[in-house]
Amino acid sequence: MIQLVLGLAALSGVTAVLxxxxxxxxxxxxDYGECRILINDGQKELTVQGGSKLLSTLMDxxxxxxxxxxxxxxxxxxxxxxxxxxxxxxxxETPYMEAEDLQNAVRLACQVKVRNDLKLEIPPELFLxxxxxxxxxxxxxxxxxxxxxxxxxxxxxxxxxKPGQFVQFQVPxxxxxxxxxxxxxxxxxxxxxxxxxxxxxxxxPNGLATTYIHDYLREGDEVVFNGPYGHFxxxxxxxxxxxxxxxxxxxxxxxILHQMADEGISRKATLFFGVRARKxxxxxxxxxxxxxxxxxxxxxxxxxxPEPDDHWQGETGFxxxxxxxxxxxPANVEVYxxxxxxxxxxxxxxxxxxxxxxxxxFYDKFG
Amino acid sequence: MGRFPxxxxxxxxxxxxxxxxxxxxxxxxxxxxDRKLVQVLSEDEALxxxxxxxxxxxxxxxxxxxxxxxxxLGGPVVVEGRFRVQVQEARGKIACPWGHPGLYPKTHVELTxxxxxxxxxxxxxxxxxxxxxxFYQGQGSPYRxxxxxxxxxxxx
Numbered sequence: 001m002i003q004l005v006l007g008l009a010a011l012s013g014v015t016a017v018l019x020x021x022x023x024x025x026x027x028x029x030x031d032y033g034e035c036r037i038l039i040n041d042g043q044k045e046l047t048v049q050g051g052s053k054l055l056s057t058l059m060d061x062x063x064x065x066x067x068x069x070x071x072x073x074x075x076x077x078x079x080x081x082x083x084x085x086x087x088x089x090x091x092x093e094t095p096y097m098e099a100e101d102l103q104n105a106v107r108l109a110c111q112v113k114v115r116n117d118l119k120l121e122i123p124p125e126l127f128l129x130x131x132x133x134x135x136x137x138x139x140x141x142x143x144x145x146x147x148x149x150x151x152x153x154x155x156x157x158x159x160x161x162k163p164g165q166f167v168q169f170q171v172p173x174x175x176x177x178x179x180x181x182x183x184x185x186x187x188x189x190x191x192x193x194x195x196x197x198x199x200x201x202x203x204x205p206n207g208l209a210t211t212y213i214h215d216y217l218r219e220g221d222e223v224v225f226n227g228p229y230g231h232f233x234x235x236x237x238x239x240x241x242x243x244x245x246x247x248x249x250x251x252x253x254x255x256i257l258h259q260m261a262d263e264g265i266s267r268k269a270t271l272f273f274g275v276r277a278r279k280x281x282x283x284x285x286x287x288x289x290x291x292x293x294x295x296x297x298x299x300x301x302x303x304x305x306p307e308p309d310d311h312w313q314g315e316t317g318f319x320x321x322x323x324x325x326x327x328x329x330p331a332n333v334e335v336y337x338x339x340x341x342x343x344x345x346x347x348x349x350x351x352x353x354x355x356x357x358x359x360x361x362f363y364d365k366f367g
Numbered sequence: 368m369g370r371f372p373x374x375x376x377x378x379x380x381x382x383x384x385x386x387x388x389x390x391x392x393x394x395x396x397x398x399x400x401d402r403k404l405v406q407v408l409s410e411d412e413a414l415x416x417x418x419x420x421x422x423x424x425x426x427x428x429x430x431x432x433x434x435x436x437x438x439x440l441g442g443p444v445v446v447e448g449r450f451r452v453q454v455q456e457a458r459g460k461i462a463c464p465w466g467h468p469g470l471y472p473k474t475h476v477e478l479t480x481x482x483x484x485x486x487x488x489x490x491x492x493x494x495x496x497x498x499x500x501x502f503y504q505g506q507g508s509p510y511r512x513x514x515x516x517x518x519x520x521x522x523x
Contacts, residue, residue, distance in 0.1 A: 074473070075459040092462065095470045184458065204457050205475040205488070206509045246441060276442055304442040318440055340441040341456045341472065 036117045039063075040124065048114060054082075055109035059226075063122065064129040066229040067168070067182065071110040078109040081121035086112050131226045132159060132167075134197075136219050142200055142282035143275075146248050147214050148188075149199045151223055158194035159227075161187060163234065163255035164336075166364065167197065167227030171209045174216055183209035186338065186364075187228070188251035188283070190258035200248040200282070232338065232364040234259060239334040239360070241269035242327065244319050244347055247280075249339030252364075254283055256336065261293040269297045270326060274319030274343070277303055278310040300326075320347045330355045337363040375405040385464040386505070396464065396496070400505025411503045414514045420523055425514070426498030428521055429489055433476050450521075451479045461492055465500060478520070485520045487512070 032050025037057075039046070046061050055071045055078050058064070067078040076096030086107050089097070093108045100106075134151035142148045153159060161167075168182040189198035204210045217223075234256050245253045250273055260269065275281055287299040302319040306312035315322045320343065327333055335351050337344050344363050351361055375383075383404040386396040400407060415422060436444050436452035443453040453476070460470035471492040478487045493510050496502040504511040517523065 074461050074470075076470075091466065095460075095462070205455065205477075207457065304439075320440070341458065342437055342454065343440045346440055 032115050035114050037114070038117075038119045039122055040120075043124075044127075050114045050116070052114055053110055054086075054107075054112040054114055054118070057114050058109065062131070063126065064131075064168075064226045064229075065109045065122070065126060066184075067110060071182070073108065073110050076108065079106050080109055081105050082107040082112060082118060083121060084119040085116050086118065087115070129226055129229065130156060130159075131224060132156060134223050134225065136217060136221045136223060137196070139217065139219055143280050145203045146282060147201050147203070148282075149201060149213065149217070150189075150196060151199070151225070152196050153194075154222070159197065160194065161191055161197075161228035163187070163191050163259040164232040164252040165228035165230040166232075166252070167199075167225045168229070169199070169209070169213075170224040170226075171212045174212055177208050177212065181209060182226075184229070186230075186232075186248075186252035186255070188254050190255060190262060192258075192262055198251075200251040202248040230364050232336070232362055234265075235334060235362065237334060238267060239332055240329070241267055241334050241336060242323050243269060243271040243336045244274070244323050244339070244343070245271065245337075246274040246319060246339030246343045249337075249343075250283060252338050253336060254286065257287070257290050257294070257297065260297065261290050266294065266296045269294070270323075271297070271299050272302055272315075272319035272323045272326075273299065274302045274304060274339070276305050277307045278312060279307075318346075319343070320350055323347075324350060324354065327354065333360065335361045337361065375403050379404050382464050382466070395505070396502070396508055396510070397505030398507030398509070398511060400507060402505070407503075407505055408501055411514060412501050415501070418514055418518050420514065420518060422497050422501045424523065425517055425521075426494050428523060429476075429494045429497070432478060432521075433474070433489075433491065433494065436476055436478075445481070449481050451481055453477050463492060463495060463499075465496075471495060480520050483520070485516075487517070487520050 034047055035050040037046040037048060048057050048061065053071065055065055055067060065078045065080060067075060071078070073092050079101065081104055083105055089107065090111050093111050096108060097106065133154040135154055136149060137152045138150040140148035164186070166184045166186040169185050171177065171181050171183065173179055185199045185201055187197045188200050189196060201210055201213050203214045232252055243253050253271060257271070260267070271287070281301055284301070291297055291299055300315055300322060302315040302317065302322045303310065303312050304317060306316060333356055335347070335356060337347050348358070348361055352358060383397070386404065397404070397407070415425070432446055432450065432452050433454060435446045436454040438444055439453060441455060443451050446452050455475045457473040459473050461473055462470055471490070474491045476489050479485070488510060489512060490510055493504065493512065497512070503514060
């Protein structure tokens with residue numbers, strides 16, 4: 001028995017050493033040379049050095065594919081069609097692939113390595129995404145766990161985005177984070193303020209990016225971000241709008257409400273903003289100002305666990321339940337959701353059961 | 368050792384590599400624990416057995432508490448009149464370092480025993496790793512689950 005175990009251990013050791021040597025050799029000696037990347041039937045053609053992941057290779061060339069996890073293979077957002085040269089689908093990609101994706105040669109850009117010439121198809125709107133250098137002009141504790149971050153653009157000096165969209169914030173290398181990472185945060189500010197964006201960022205327990213933003217980021221620091229991304233924006237219809245937000249999910253909805261006020265869009269709109277207690281409410285003065293400018297808009301804060309000192313007379317419970325009881329005519333309603341994924345999943349189920357089609361329920365699904 | 372490995376195979380080497388900080392899993396499921404993965408697994412297996420527990424029973428309890436907490440849609444929920452449990456979910460999903468198919472939501476579940484004030488934290492992936500691999504994470508990992516603490520706090 002001991003001989004068998006020793007034999008297996010020796011065999012394993014040799015195999016492990018060989019595997020390690022292969023990895024080292026690939027990292028240091030593999031030379032994939034120059035590779036050509038043809039995009040959208042030759043609309044763009046890139047010549048790049050092979051050997052890196054497609055996501056970072058494209059980023060180096062100024063083409064930004066949305067990714068909420070910064071290329072760690074944990075969000076499934078960086079999908080694009082690799083028509084030729086991508087090699088076989090990897091086990092790390094399959095969990096994110098729908099049947100339709102598999103038929104259409106969809107891959108995760110963060111998992112495909114550039115080893116040879118490639119043919120890709122990329123949505124043209126992604127070519128408009130830019131890298132922005134900016135400076136932190138203010139930091140504000142909006143609640144115990146949500147930090148407001150205001151960034152003034154340096155280069156380029158202005159950004160154009162659809163209210164509701166998000167940017168990818170680059171967290172630089174810092175203690176405990178050996179290389180830069182990217183995380184997606186929605187823009188809370190109005191689109192008319194093209195030289196500044198405002199973000200509201202919730203501290204995630206053990207989160208690398210939010211730990212940096214909450215504990216290390218200082219006013220005056222330079223911040224790099226890219227964007228804008230996302231399909232969460234105001235649809236051009238006359239339907240009644242039900243907006244449901246929890247926590248920092250208020251950010252993109254606030255930006256949409258600013259757009260409505262600025263453009264005088266007088267659709268009936270009700271925001272159900274769910275937090276735990278009165279101390280967790282934020283941006284309320286701004287929402288009251290929008291109510292003044294938009295008589296058809298109503299802000300309904302919903303507290304799930306008001307404290308005795310709150311003397312709360314308003315709505316309590318889940319914001320989804322408050323929203324449900326307000327809907328008179330589901331056939332004429334459009335729903336906008338942003339917040340924690342548990343709320344979004346529950347809300348989509350509840351609204352579809354009410355007869356509101358998924359084509360009238362809008363949210364950014366990050367995973 | 369039952370269903371668990373008796374030596375550090377190349378596959379376990381690969382799993383361990385993924386678990387060390389600064390790889391794909393930056394906090395590192397092994398934390399500052401410098402033992403080989405097989406040692407961590409076998410020592411925890413012995414610990415769990417000495418407490419007359421099983422990985423399955425522990426994982427089932429944690430999964431049940433997580434399911435109850437999900438009903439709070441991110442807010443705290445009192446379960447069995449003795450635990451306050453809250454689940455937070457971040458964007459994105461995470462794969463098991465053992466490499467089999469399936470992704471786990473990035474959850475952070477926090478439980479407080481209302482009688483003692485003692486606290487536990489875990490994730491969906493942590494529950495899976497206990498159930499499928501008998502892995503309670505390394506010393507110094509933010510999500511290390513000490514079997515004796517689990518037994519005491521959850522009254523198993």
